[in-house]
Amino acid sequence: MTPGRLVRERREAIGWSQARLAQAAQTRQPVISRIESGRLNPTVDMLARLANAMDAELTLTLLPR
Template sequence: MADGSNWSELRDTSLSDPEVREGYEAARIRYELGRAVRERRESLGMTQEELARAAGLRQPAVARFEGGGTMPTLPLLERIAAALGLRLHVGFEPLDRAG
């Protein structure tokens, strides 16, 4: 970068804006949910098509979800969890313990 700043400084400066921070947090949540579903699906040896069928979705919706492209509703998360042989657990944790 021409002004001598690095990506970490740019990120930190950007995240000081509450709107940017909110968007970043939403993207992080979508990414983590998608990654968890993909890892579980793959550990079960399921394809996206098989998961989609079991959850009452279409394969492109599973692909978007796994890629972090959508923020799912709780009912959708419950359907995906059931299709993966899981029970959805939603909870709160203190911010000082959040990763």
């Protein structure tokens, strides 16, 4: 699952609009839209900000190929 899809699913689960998430994560709504649509690959820092804003835990796992 892509990071954008995970962000969208969590955002929708808590009933937030993209604008509300953007405000909470101190970014702009078009950034959220581009992340969710896969047109922008978020940095780890941005993912951490989004997770924190949505009271979620960000876990990164590196798996062997």
